Every structure is written in structure tokens, then in C-alpha cells.
Amino acid sequence: MSKILVTGVTGQLGKAVIELLINKTQKSDLAVLAREASKVEHLNEQGVEIRIGDYNDENSLVSAFAGIDKLYFVSSNDIQNRLQQHQNVINAAKKAGVKHIIYTSFQRKNETPDSPIAFIAESHLKTEQWIKEAGITYTFLQNSIYTDIVPMFLGEQVLETGTVFFPAGDGKVSFALRQDMAEASVAILTSEGHENKSYDFNTEQTVTFQEIADILSEILGKTINYVSPTQEVYIETLSSAGVPMEYVGMFAGFAEAFKQNEFDKTSNTLESLTGKKPVSVSDFLKQVYSSK
Structure with missing residues (x-):
């Protein structure tokens, strides 16, 4: 079984994903990223490994990602610093030898600077580009609202x-619904055949x-x-x-x-992945x- 690391577990999406994974796979195959161990101690008590790291500190991420096969990379909610943070994550994943990044991106039609949400879109678009350029196997989850x-x-x-x-x-x-996206994410994390694909959530x-x-x-x-x-x-x-x-x-x-x-x-992706x-x-x- 692959070693899976989930980021963003103190947020709602990452939390939902790790809770579902705990009930679906071996806890010894799971790890989470946290800046402070105390905030995720309840996961450690359930047998999930805690890796200490910060999106702002690339070196901490290299250590945290060591031995990880699949990285569930939840995008940062720090819009102002997100570009640099995401670059740190990707650089660290490449240095650590992460095999597969599952990235929570966004649904879009307009990828130009004229988009009314260009201030949010820019970092997602660049992150997808950087992951591809890093040569790491990817799955892009293009989340709707x-x-x-x-x-x-x-x-x-x-x-x-x-x-x-x-x-x-x-x-x-x-x-x-966020929970439906989390369940579809877990389906991807615990099965094969999703390499170098993008899914509309x-x-x-x-x-x-x-x-x-x-x-x-x-x-x-x-x-x-x-x-x-x-x-x-x-x-x-x-x-x-x-x-x-x-x-x-x-x-x-x-x-x-x-x-x-x-x-x-629209799509039926969530239903096809979750079966409901x-x-x-x-x-x-x-x-x-x-x-x-």
C-alpha cells in the first residue's frame, strides 16, 4: 500500500479526507502535515503519523515528505502568499521523491487575466504548471464552489x-458539497488509474x-x-x-x-467515483x- 500524506487537516476539506481515510485504509499507511503537533494530536492517538512542516518553510517540507508516495496537497488559503507557498511544496515534493501529487485546484473556463476571479485563479494555474514541469505524476481535482x-x-x-x-x-x-468532494478524493487516493488526469469536481x-x-x-x-x-x-x-x-x-x-x-x-464525476x-x-x- 502507498504511504499517503494529507495536508490541510486543520481545515475542513483535509479533515474530512483524513477522517474518511482512517476508516478505509491502514492507519500505518497514513500521515498528515501540521505546523503544530498539538493541533492534530487526536489523529496521532488513532495511529496516524504526524509530520511537522510549514508551507512557508521548504526545508521543513522536504523532511515531512520523505518516504511519501501520494501527497494530497490542499491549496493554501493564504491568498497573498500562496504562490510562494505552493512553489515550496512542489520543490520539496520533488526533492523528497514524492511519486504522486493529488492537488485541489479549481474549476474554470476563463484562464485569462480578464477573469473576475483572476486573483484566485493565478496561483492554481501556476501550481498545475509547476507540478507538470517538476515531472511528478499528478491528479488535478478541479473543485467547483x-x-x-x-x-x-x-x-x-x-x-x-x-x-x-x-x-x-x-x-x-x-x-x-465539500464532503462529497472529500469522498471522491479518497476514492482516488485509494485506487489506481488516476495518474496524470484532471477531474471536474x-x-x-x-x-x-x-x-x-x-x-x-x-x-x-x-x-x-x-x-x-x-x-x-x-x-x-x-x-x-x-x-x-x-x-x-x-x-x-x-x-x-x-x-x-x-x-x-456539469459532470457525473463525483457520483462515478463515490457510487452515490x-x-x-x-x-x-x-x-x-x-x-x-
């Missing part, structure tokens, strides 16, 4: 205001934010309206409400990407809002 974060786009006050205020127009999005369903508002209306038994303002009005509204500018820019960028149908792309239907946006929203 997590269904889990739909409530963030709807806003904390959506129930009070009765309005989804988000400038996504009538753009269609294929959301996918999305679903066969697309929804608009008008449809999301309609689903909410049905769940709550009251009308939830959808308003798609201009980018300028949206940015001004959020800024006036005290939302930090980095979040305003991120929400606005994703809204424009949705409006441009950047995530209007992914959780739908409707079912997820019922879980979140039915008791509100």
Missing part, C-alpha cells in the same frame, strides 16, 4: 430581510440564485426575493455595512464569475434552514 458556502453568499440577514442580495444575475452554478445540477431564493421560499414558507444589483451598488452596500474590503472584493469577484457562467459546467448521488443544493439548504 462548495455548496457549504452558499449561506455566505446569501448573507446572515437573508431571513430577516427576505431578500437574497447578490449580483450574480441569472448565471448558473454547479455547486458541490462538480455535479450534474446547476442552479441560479433566483432558483436558490425560490428553494428558500419553499423551505421557509414565505417569499424570499432575489435582487441582483450592479457591482458598484453591491460593493458600496457591503462596504457601508462594515464588511472588510478583502471580503467585499472576493464576494464581488465570485458573483461576477457566477454571472459570466464561469461555473456553469451528490447532495443537492436543495437538500443542503433544507438541512441549514428548515429549523430557522
